[in-house]
Amino acid sequence: MKKKKILICLAGGIALYKAAPVIRQLLKNDLAIKVAMTPTAEKFVSALTFATLIKQKIYRQQDWFESEKVLHVFLADWADEIIVIPATANLIAKMATGLADDLVSAILLAANCPKYIVPAMNEKMLLNAATQRNLAWLKKNGVNLMPTSRGLLAEGYAGRGRLPEPAAILAWLSDCQLAKQDLKGKKVLVSAGPTVEAIDPVRYLTNHSSGKMGYAIAEVAQxxxxxxxxxxGPTKLSPPQGVALIPVTTALQMQAELENHYEAADYVIMAAAVADYRPVRAAQQKIKKGTDKINLPLVRNPDILFELGQKKRQQVLVGFAAETQQLLVNAQEKLFKKKLDLLVANDVARQDIGFGSNENEVYFLSPTSSPLHLAQTSKQQVAEKLFDLLLAMTKRK
Incomplete structure (x- = not known):
């Protein structure tokens, strides 16, 4: 059996030293490995270090001009997969825009094989709109992106953008290979965002949900x-590519659409923050200021999650509990009351993981096991863990 051929592209960053233990471990997996370095990478760690590690030539910028082969095309065609570590903001920008002004960026432009990139940079660079746009473009076009870690940065303060530890990188690479299409053939129904209940043509009742968690779940499932x-419900997010989006505004509209698609679904994940109440009657015209007080009669919206639980057949039903106090107590009550297979609970009183944040810290609760804590991480990683648990649950049934 032929060995899988892995080309590892090394870019220049302070965290480059972490690539060495990753490569050392990959060598134990009976892989054929080649390494290419950018000129900047050589300023942080010498090519000799990696040549000693893999016991063969390292491809450097000077080889691009001295090789008898069209080197960037040769290496791009040779590789079954390419790993980029660390992927700097500069290299990510080159990949997203098709710039090929050095050996590594030319390889990446020429290669048609799967690419796995591990970004690392200062938090301000990571969160810059240009970098976010470049990352989104790469992801949309099939490049596999590992989420960055939060921790102490080279500048001396904590933030996102830190290169994950070698063990985490290796685990992610393994997951990418082994768990890519494990939902193939399954139908997943997801609710996301807030609902909006009109008071008059100008004002409305709603909540702070951004929809980011639900959209991450939909994206990972796809x-x-x-x-x-x-x-x-109404959000500022773009729907993930390949996902069928059904936009709604009110709780009643959301209920109707979920019920329309419920019967055919295998997994139903209710991440939306549905308004508990709505005005009895929305005013046809804007309510003018008059007295110091106003009476606004409200009526209870349907409990969509509860009603879906009563109708459950083959569906695996997941709910969310956004709490500000007694997190696990309230979550346990909701889990059993609504006949859920799994409940995801989080503390929305915390600003770092509350509504609108890019990260979450959750507990997964099921009727048959103790709560499982997932430390603060990206919402994409929460979604990945959610489906890992759901698939494990369904295998046991």
Whole structure:
């Protein structure tokens, strides 16, 4: 059996030293490995270090001009997969825009094989709109991106953009290989975002939900092979590519669309923050200021999650509990009251993981096991863990 051929592209960053233990471990997996370095990478760690590690030639910028082969095309064609570590903001920008002004960027432009990149940079560079746009473009076009870690940066303060530890990188690479299409053939129904209940043509009742968690769930499900329907209240987010988006505004509209798609679904994940109440009657005209007080009669919206639980057949039903106090107590009550297979609980009183944030810290609760804590991480990683648990649950049934 032929060995899988892995080309590792090394870019210049302070965290480059972490690539060495990653390569050392990959060598134990019976892989054929070649390494290419950018000129900047050689300023941080010498090519000799990696040549000693893999016991063969390292491809450097000077080889591009001295080789008898069209070197960047040769290496691009040779590789079954390419790993970029660390992927700097500069190299990510080159990949997203098709710039090929050195050996490594030319290889990446010429290669048609799967690419796995591990970004690392200062938090301000990571969160810059240009970098976010470049990362989004790469992801949309099939490049596999590892989420960055939060921790002490080279500048001496904590933030996002830190290169994950070698063990985490290796685990992610393994997951990318082994769990890519494990939802193939499954239908996943996701709700996301807030609902909006009109008071008059100008004002409304709603909540702070951004929809980011639900959209991350839909995106991960689609990437893992599922057919995904996303019923979403109003958000500022773009729907993930390949996901069927059904936009709604009110709780009643959301209920109707979820019920329309519920019967065919294998997994139903209710991440939306549905308004508990709505005005009895929305005013036809803007309510003018008059007295110091106003009476606004409200009526209870349907408990969509509860009603879906009563109708459950083959569906695996997941709910979310956004709490500000007694997190696990309230979550346990909701889990059993609504006949859920899994409940994801988080503390929205915390600003770093509350509504609108890019990260979350959650507990997963099921009727048959103790709560499982997932430390603060990206919402994409929460979604990945969610589906890992759901697939494990369904295998046991």
């Amino acid at each position: 990437e893992r092979g599922a057919q995904v329907t996303l019923v979403s």
